[in-house]
Amino acid sequence: MQATAIIDALTRALPGDAARFEASESRDGMPTIFVAREHLVAASRTLRDDPSLRFAFLADITAVDYHPRDPRFELIYTLVCIGVSGFGDTPKRLRMKVRIPGNDAVAPTVSEIWAAANWAEREIFDLFGLQFSGHPDLRRILMPDDWEGFPLRKDYPVQIKDPVKTYEPLQLSEEQFVANVQAARSRAKQE
Helix, strand or coil: CHHHHHHHHHHHHHHCCCEEEEECCEEECCEEEEEHHHHHHHHHHHHHCCCCCCCCCEEEEEEEEEECCCCCEEEEEEEEEEECCCCCCEEEEEEEEEECHHCCCCEECCCCCCCHHHHHHHHHHHHHCCEEEECCCCCCCCCCCCCCCCCCCCCCCCCCCCCCCCCCCCCCCCCHHHHHEEEEEHHHHHH
């Protein structure tokens, strides 16, 4: 199924402004669509429930930081239609992207539509700092609770502030070193 056919199905199910959805070319051949942030929940529900689509499986959610470009972030959802009885007629995949501005890094949660979104949204919050409005338990999942900042943001400071640790070299006299080497050789010959 092509991205334009998916957009046509979305537009039929959700009549209104056609600028809510946009098709995109992808190098890997997977249909890719852009969905406006304010229509993410309605579009996701339609993608899951519409009999011609039936993207019942959310395989992954990730984010990309395009700093200093605006919109700064993109959320990327990988959806799958399994193609078995009750879950669509043929197997198909879809990449859905949502642009998020840097000065308002909030998106609605889709965890009520796909339960698999719960932990993935927490990871994105933890590593990119994007908020998911309506999420049932939005808190850090990978980084410690007292961690400052979001490590996958392009403007995250990566300089290590710990002082350089130097260790004193092992202090042996030349005679002790030679004696240790000879003892190791004699043990090796006996074995």
